[in-house]
Amino acid sequence: xxxxxxxxxxxxxxxxxxxxxxxxxxxxxxxxxxxxxxxxxxxxxxxxxxxxxxxxxxxxxxxxxxxxxxxxxxxxxxxxxxxxxxxxxxxxxxxxxxxxxxxxxxxxxxxxxxxxxxxxxxxxxxxxxxxxxxxxxxxxxxxxxxxxxxxxxxxxxxxxxxxxxxxxxxxxxxxxxxxxxxxxxxxxxxxxxxxxxxxxxxxxxxxxxxxxxxxxxxxxxxxxxxxxxxxxxxxxxxxxxxxxxxxxxxxxxxxxxxxxxxxxxxxxxxxxxxxxxxxxxxxxxxxxxxxxxxxxxxxxxxxxxx
Amino acid sequence: xxxxxxxxxxxxxxxxxxxxxxxxxxxxxxxxxxxxxxxxxxxxxxxxxxxxxxxxxxxxxxxxxxxxxxxxxxxxxxxxxxxxxxxxxxxxxxxxxxxxxxxxxxxxxxxxxxxxxxxxxxxxxxxxxxxxxxxxxxxxxxxxxxxxxxxxxxxxxxxxxxxxxxxxxxxxxxxxxxxxxxxxxxxxxxxxxxxxxxxxxxxxxxxxxxxxxxxxxxxxxxxxxxxxxxxxxxxxxxxxxxxxxxxxxxxxxxxxxxxxxxxxxxxxxxxxxxxxxxxxxxxxxxxxxxxxxxxxxxxxxxxxxxxxxxxxxxxxxxxxxxxxxxxxxxxxxxxxxxxxxxxxxxxxxxxxxxxxxxxxxxxxxxxxxxxxxxxxxxxxxxxxxxxxxxxxxxxxxxxxxxxxxxxxxxxxxxxxxxxxxxxxxxxxxxxxxxxxxxxxxxxxxxxxxxxxxxxxxxxxxxxxxxxxxxxxxxxxxxxxxxxxxxxxxxxxxxxxxxxxxxxxxxxxxxxxxxxxxxxxxxxxxxxxxxxxxxxxxxxxxxxxxxxxxxxxxxxxxxxxxxxxxxxxxxxxxxxxxxxxxxxxxxxxxxxxxxxxxx
Numbered sequence: 001x002x003x004x005x006x007x008x009x010x011x012x013x014x015x016x017x018x019x020x021x022x023x024x025x026x027x028x029x030x031x032x033x034x035x036x037x038x039x040x041x042x043x044x045x046x047x048x049x050x051x052x053x054x055x056x057x058x059x060x061x062x063x064x065x066x067x068x069x070x071x072x073x074x075x076x077x078x079x080x081x082x083x084x085x086x087x088x089x090x091x092x093x094x095x096x097x098x099x100x101x102x103x104x105x106x107x108x109x110x111x112x113x114x115x116x117x118x119x120x121x122x123x124x125x126x127x128x129x130x131x132x133x134x135x136x137x138x139x140x141x142x143x144x145x146x147x148x149x150x151x152x153x154x155x156x157x158x159x160x161x162x163x164x165x166x167x168x169x170x171x172x173x174x175x176x177x178x179x180x181x182x183x184x185x186x187x188x189x190x191x192x193x194x195x196x197x198x199x200x201x202x203x204x205x206x207x208x209x210x211x212x213x214x215x216x217x218x219x220x221x222x223x224x225x226x227x228x229x230x231x232x233x234x235x236x237x238x239x240x241x242x243x244x245x246x247x248x249x250x251x252x253x254x255x256x257x258x259x260x261x262x263x264x265x266x267x268x269x270x271x272x273x274x275x276x277x278x279x280x281x282x283x284x285x286x287x288x289x290x291x292x293x294x295x296x297x298x299x300x301x302x303x304x305x306x
Numbered sequence: 307x308x309x310x311x312x313x314x315x316x317x318x319x320x321x322x323x324x325x326x327x328x329x330x331x332x333x334x335x336x337x338x339x340x341x342x343x344x345x346x347x348x349x350x351x352x353x354x355x356x357x358x359x360x361x362x363x364x365x366x367x368x369x370x371x372x373x374x375x376x377x378x379x380x381x382x383x384x385x386x387x388x389x390x391x392x393x394x395x396x397x398x399x400x401x402x403x404x405x406x407x408x409x410x411x412x413x414x415x416x417x418x419x420x421x422x423x424x425x426x427x428x429x430x431x432x433x434x435x436x437x438x439x440x441x442x443x444x445x446x447x448x449x450x451x452x453x454x455x456x457x458x459x460x461x462x463x464x465x466x467x468x469x470x471x472x473x474x475x476x477x478x479x480x481x482x483x484x485x486x487x488x489x490x491x492x493x494x495x496x497x498x499x500x501x502x503x504x505x506x507x508x509x510x511x512x513x514x515x516x517x518x519x520x521x522x523x524x525x526x527x528x529x530x531x532x533x534x535x536x537x538x539x540x541x542x543x544x545x546x547x548x549x550x551x552x553x554x555x556x557x558x559x560x561x562x563x564x565x566x567x568x569x570x571x572x573x574x575x576x577x578x579x580x581x582x583x584x585x586x587x588x589x590x591x592x593x594x595x596x597x598x599x600x601x602x603x604x605x606x607x608x609x610x611x612x613x614x615x616x617x618x619x620x621x622x623x624x625x626x627x628x629x630x631x632x633x634x635x636x637x638x639x640x641x642x643x644x645x646x647x648x649x650x651x652x653x654x655x656x657x658x659x660x661x662x663x664x665x666x667x668x669x670x671x672x673x674x675x676x677x678x679x680x681x682x683x684x685x686x687x688x689x690x691x692x693x694x695x696x697x698x699x700x701x702x703x704x705x706x707x708x709x710x711x712x713x714x715x716x717x718x719x720x721x722x723x724x725x726x727x728x729x730x731x732x733x734x735x736x737x738x739x740x741x742x743x744x745x746x747x748x749x750x751x752x753x754x755x756x757x758x759x760x761x762x763x764x765x766x767x768x769x770x771x772x773x774x775x776x777x778x779x780x781x782x783x784x785x786x787x788x789x790x791x792x793x794x795x796x797x798x799x800x801x802x803x804x805x806x807x808x809x810x811x812x813x814x815x816x817x818x819x820x821x822x823x824x825x826x827x828x829x830x831x832x833x834x835x836x837x838x839x840x841x842x843x844x845x846x847x848x849x850x851x852x853x854x855x856x857x858x859x860x861x862x863x864x865x866x867x868x869x870x871x872x873x874x875x876x877x878x879x880x881x882x883x884x885x886x887x888x889x890x891x892x893x894x895x896x897x898x899x900x901x902x903x904x
Binding site for chain 1: 364372376404405406407415488489490491494495498540552568569570571572685723726727728729730731734735738739741743744745746747749750751754755757758761793794797798800801803804805807808811814815818819822840841844845846847848849850852853856858859860861863864867868871
């Protein structure tokens with residue numbers, strides 16, 4: 001099969017439109033992030049409890065059971081905390097912000113209280129009732145965010161360094177711009193959906209970084225190769241030619257990766273879903289950014305320097 | 307077959323063999339039924355378990371707990387000549403420590419300088435200068451943490467968990483991972499309990515009555531001062547705090563003991579935490595402790611009330627858990643507790659002598675058996691006890707009794723620990739995500755293979771072959787590394803499959819391009835590979851750099867992702883560049899192919 005050869009699409013003609021679209025999306029994402037990004041307990045600290053009832057329950061029901069939680073003689077009203085369904089109408093996820101002087105074994109205390117109050121709808125074995133329980137102290141949360149941020153930043157710096165050596169500094173800037181663009185917009189779309197950011201979703205973001213980088217390098221590599229024969233004269237043509245030459249590869253790889261991700265999104269289960277969703281958005285944005293951000297950036301700066 | 311081809315074939319076969327060989331235990335373990343597993347010898351099972359790819363707790367279910375050692379408490383334990391100034395210093399220090407992420411001893415030194423605290427005054431046994439003392443205290447802390455790990459290991463072993471992981475993190479944390487644990491509540495209390503057993507004399511009724519009166523007076527006095535201070539704030543509040551704070555009014559008579567209703571606990575604690583009352587108790591060498599659990603009573607109005615017993619005890623323990631040599635669960639044969647589980651303890655010979663002396667000197671007094679600052683029972687000593695036998699009664703269940711026996715046998719932690727991070731995944735959730743994850747991975751893989759075979763025909767088969775081998779080899783490497791596969795690790799697998807397909811696609815597209823230029827098949831393949839290799843190497847190396855950095859700096863899940871990605875890159879480069887190339891060369895070397903199916 002060979003319907004992707006000898007395409008002659010003038011990608012760079014739409015460069016301005018691409019920049020506008022990207023800027024709009026990026027600004028929108030920044031606004032979304034400023035409005036409130038749903039950080040999980042991994043980064044803020046807190047308690048997260050997943051419960052599996054033996055029959056369907058309403059959120060209201062669970063919420064009212066949280067009104068009067070007694071742990072070691074102290075009473076807490078947790079009805080204002082986040083409660084949502086997890087996969088089905090009989091499983092719920094409760095997220096509780098951390099607060100000062102939290103009693104020991106707070107999460108278990110909450111579970112025990114709900115179990116007593118909603119006993120008629122809970123399975124007999126308490127161990128089957130508890131789907132998951134996570135507790136992160138605010139201190140550890142701060143450490144984990146610091147580490148995650150630090151590792152991503154240092155990875156970006158090293159990549160910048162490597163590409164500068166193998167290609168040119170300008171190529172590196174283009175690649176990093178594309179990466180930041182991808183992460184930012186994916187984050188924006190991600191926070192639109194209300195999924196929360198956990199250490200696992202960070203892994204998904206890293207996967208996007210890996211994928212987008214791979215994609216960008218393949219195109220940049222073509223540009224470098226074509227530059228050898230034609231230099232930077234008519235640079236936009238060279239870039240268009242390079243993108244067209246690697247178009248087959250770009251589309252086939254994106255399609256195959258999307259195939260796996262979409263299957264995961266549909267059948268992968270509740271835990272994997274946010275993760276698969278992030279990757280799906282990331283792959284689409286990553287493919288687009290290799291063409292319009294990384295290559296588009298190169299086209300613009302060479303144009304202005306010539 | 308020419309020589310070059312043969313060498314390459316041997317190399318490839320060797321690596322394939324190695325991959326399959328290292329994956330063999332995992333395969334065998336996966337398909338082994340429980341029934342067959344029980345037929346294997348213990349060594350065989352251990353060998354299999356050690357050499358399989360482990361499933362992370364997020365996939366398998368279990369608990370992951372990070373315990374933080376209470377270093378301020380350790381410092382407090384080690385200090386002598388403690389005064390007010392030291393107390394303030396320590397309070398500030400522990401506040402800062404629980405809110406900051408810095409190293410404890412850096413904070414310790416900084417605070418000592420800021421507050422102009424003369425360290426040698428309090429730590430004379432640990433050195434003469436600030437540096438010496440800090441150094442020595444660091445060693446003590448290290449020692450404490452190692453002992454804690456040892457004790458927790460001991461407890462976990464006795465609890466019976468397969469493949470527990472217990473390791474030190476940084477200078478003040480211990481990570482405990484227990485896979486496949488069902489009862490997380492029980493496991494948690496087992497890990498967390500300090501298991502400090504203390505035997506303390508209960509103060510007599512007269513002195514208890516006296517101290518209650520004195521506390522009432524003090525509480526009233528300080529209350530009226532506070533009232534004045536917060537007059538304006540209280541103006542509109544209808545709070546009747548003044549009366550509630552009366553100590554004696556909170557207490558209820560329960561037989562010969564005094565008790566407190568569960569709902570009033572916070573009020574009781576508020577009173578006992580007042581500075582003046584603390585000083586009073588210190589001066590009279592006394593303290594108040596509560597019973598380990600609340601008992602339900604019916605009050606005068608016919609309502610159920612949950613009541614804790616309040617004990618007034620000597621401040622210092624007569625004997626501590628260090629003398630316990632053995633602890634066993636028994637069922638009480640006689641007395642009011644007959645039929646209930648009890649823990650029977652045996653003491654060392656020195657402990658037994660001491661116990662005989664204490665019981666002999668305190669006949670007709672009551673002695674409280676206190677575990678982790680909770681009074682389990684306080685029987686009257688009727689006669690001197692020889693032989694060091696003691697029991698703990700008042701336990702809710704056999705499980706609780708077993709756990710207490712375990713922690714007593716394993717010994718007390720030198721310093722308390724607190725849970726700073728916990729992740730418990732129920733077995734069902736874990737199993738669901740494994741099944742769904744594996745299932746969708748396989749479907750995804752099949753779809754990808756179908757797609758590339760349709761698109762690239764014969765060459766698509768070669769690519770599929772290389773993708774499947776990439777997965778097998780990668781899993782083999784993970785088994786060799788005894789790595790743990792977590793959810794982020796699966797993300798790494800997906801990315802690897804993606805990159806492996808990509809490498810093949812890059813090569814095929816290049817070959818096609820060369821063919822379109824009119825080159826012969828052999829030279830198109832040569833040129834295609836040659837050009838594709840730079841692209842593949844550059845793309846993979848950049849991603850590889852990212853993976854290495856993430857491995858270096860990332861925590862838990864991110865590290866797992868980075869490991870898979872890093873090895874995935876290496877393996878996929880091997881299969882795409884060396885293995886598929888060999889297949890192409892092999893095919894074209896044997897027959898003169900007119901048309902390449904690509």
